[in-house]
Amino acid sequence: MAQASPTSGSLLRGGRELLEQTGELTLLLVRTLGVILRSGVQLGECVRQMTALGVASLPITLLTIAFSGMVLALHTANQLKKMGAEGLIGGIVAVSMAREAAPVLTAIVVAARVGSAIAAEIGTMAVTEQVDALRALGVNPVRYLVVPRFVASVLMLPVLTVFANLAGVLGAYIVAVLGAGVNSQVFISSAQSMLVPSDVYLGLVKTFVFGGIIAVVGCAQGLRTSGGAAGVGRSTTSSVVTAIVLVYVADYFLAEWMFRDAALAVG
Amino acid sequence: MTVTALEYRVGGKHVLRGVDLEARQGEIVTVMGISGGGKTSLLKCMAGLVRPTAGTIHIGDAEISRMRESELNEQRRKTGMVFQYAALFDSLTVYENVVFGLKQHGGHRESELRERARERLAAVGLEGTEQQYPAELSGGMRKRVGLARALATDPEVVFYDEPTSGLDPVVARVIDDLIVGVRDRLGVTSVIVSHDVPNSLRISDRVAFLHEGRIVEYDTPDAIRASSNPAVQQFIQGRADGPIQIAG
Numbered sequence: 001m002a003q004a005s006p007t008s009g010s011l012l013r014g015g016r017e018l019l020e021q022t023g024e025l026t027l028l029l030v031r032t033l034g035v036i037l038r039s040g041v042q043l044g045e046c047v048r049q050m051t052a053l054g055v056a057s058l059p060i061t062l063l064t065i066a067f068s069g070m071v072l073a074l075h076t077a078n079q080l081k082k083m084g085a086e087g088l089i090g091g092i093v094a095v096s097m098a099r100e101a102a103p104v105l106t107a108i109v110v111a112a113r114v115g116s117a118i119a120a121e122i123g124t125m126a127v128t129e130q131v132d133a134l135r136a137l138g139v140n141p142v143r144y145l146v147v148p149r150f151v152a153s154v155l156m157l158p159v160l161t162v163f164a165n166l167a168g169v170l171g172a173y174i175v176a177v178l179g180a181g182v183n184s185q186v187f188i189s190s191a192q193s194m195l196v197p198s199d200v201y202l203g204l205v206k207t208f209v210f211g212g213i214i215a216v217v218g219c220a221q222g223l224r225t226s227g228g229a230a231g232v233g234r235s236t237t238s239s240v241v242t243a244i245v246l247v248y249v250a251d252y253f254l255a256e257w258m259f260r261d262a263a264l265a266v267g
Numbered sequence: 268m269t270v271t272a273l274e275y276r277v278g279g280k281h282v283l284r285g286v287d288l289e290a291r292q293g294e295i296v297t298v299m300g301i302s303g304g305g306k307t308s309l310l311k312c313m314a315g316l317v318r319p320t321a322g323t324i325h326i327g328d329a330e331i332s333r334m335r336e337s338e339l340n341e342q343r344r345k346t347g348m349v350f351q352y353a354a355l356f357d358s359l360t361v362y363e364n365v366v367f368g369l370k371q372h373g374g375h376r377e378s379e380l381r382e383r384a385r386e387r388l389a390a391v392g393l394e395g396t397e398q399q400y401p402a403e404l405s406g407g408m409r410k411r412v413g414l415a416r417a418l419a420t421d422p423e424v425v426f427y428d429e430p431t432s433g434l435d436p437v438v439a440r441v442i443d444d445l446i447v448g449v450r451d452r453l454g455v456t457s458v459i460v461s462h463d464v465p466n467s468l469r470i471s472d473r474v475a476f477l478h479e480g481r482i483v484e485y486d487t488p489d490a491i492r493a494s495s496n497p498a499v500q501q502f503i504q505g506r507a508d509g510p511i512q513i514a515g
Contacts, residue, residue, distance in 0.1 A: 137368035
């Protein structure tokens with residue numbers, strides 16, 4: 001009988017782990033939605049998490065996306081100026097921000113800042129038996145730990161993205177108008193004419209999904225943590241990596257679904 | 268509480284191989300055995316925190332080993348658990364920790380919660396610590412808060428995981444006296460896992476000895492002291508030579 005090579009063995013292991021992790025995340029998502037439908041949410045805890053996960057992420061989100069807008073404008077302005085089409089820069093940046101850059105970059109920032117914090121906090125609770133203590137007191141850990149973070153993440157990511165859109169376009173405006181000498185009125189009217197409401201709201205719809213991914217991945221990694229401080233470190237890293245990969249995968253499929261018609265129309 | 272033919276396997280390892288144990292109402296039962304011998308797994312099975320591979324666990328009329336999680340959540344309100352390292356919620360004050368279970372399940376006014384917390388903290392000698400955080404407490408105080416939290420819901424059975432490990436002899440004695448006092452005043456059944464031989468033999472009504480995944484001796488402290496089982500004798504005398512072999 002032919003023996004599996006080391007490469008195929010590790011591929012099989014990797015595939016099995018991927019399937020296990022997907023199943024675990026799906027199960028936690030279903031349980032979370034089930035608890036929300038059956039028992040509702042604890043409003044006070046949700047508001048606390050919305051402050052911790054959402055409001056506290058605003059400065060780093062604005063800073064990151066503003067600089068991303070500036071870089072985008074810098075490259076776009078140089079190319080468009082060569083073609084004498086710098087008048088399009090406002091529109092190109094605004095549409096790119098609304099459809100892709102702001103939702104995805106905000107999700108990446110939140111995955112790094114919030115997803116890791118969720119995994120570390122719940123992971124620490126798991127290794128110090130605090131999660132067991134919840135269960136021993138007859139409290140469902142999904143209801144107490146996962147639901148508030150899920151609700152906060154799903155609701156706050158779109159809010160952060162709205163501000164990120166504004167910060168990104170403002171950053172681009174500064175570089176284009178003050179740096180590259182594009183006329184301010186031309187920048188604004190270009191953005192107004194090319195950006196349609198659906199670009200903004202479809203971009204925001206994606207962030208509900210991204211918010212759910214970040215929370216579920218962080219909570220799942222936290223709850224499965226074992227092995228003391230080293231285990232918490234592994235869970236934290238794994239939650240960020242998994243969430244970012246899943247955000248990009250989800251982004252592709254959502255973009256394919258949402259913007260396909262627009263892409264075909266342009267094509 | 269009755270445990271019958273309990274088995275627990277994890278990662279291919281047979282931790283419990285058919286444990287039989289029963290504790291009568293108001294009794295203090297201690298399960299002794301070496302570290303890593305499955306005592307905590309047994310306790311977590313009895314507390315409904317871990318699902319056994321086989322066997323049954325009856326608490327009163329309820330058979331908990333096959334209950335769904337939602338049924339277990341209801342059942343767990345009738346039991347309390349004191350964890351080895353207290354497992355207090357770091358982000359909550361002592362008061363919030365003590366009344367956590369009651370508050371989550373609802374049906375109590377704030378004044379009732381305050382009174383219950385005051386009573387339970389007084390019972391463990393920690394009046395006036397309500398607004399402190401766990402990080403501000405010593406190990407012994409944390410364990411006492413853990414006991415107050417476990418007692419806040421008026422449980423019928425309290426499970427103790429190594430209640431005196433890591434404590435100095437004086438604090439360990441205080442904790443042991445609290446366990447006995449709680450039983451005397453509230454009539455709760457207490458199941459303790461411990462490797463602290465003198466204290467276990469002093470406070471327990473009956474002692475079980477867990478060896479190689481089975482209860483090999485279960486009797487009164489005097490009978491355990493006089494046991495002819497070489498593993499029991501090796502353990503209570505603290506000898507390195509004997510049937511209990513420690514790897515490494």
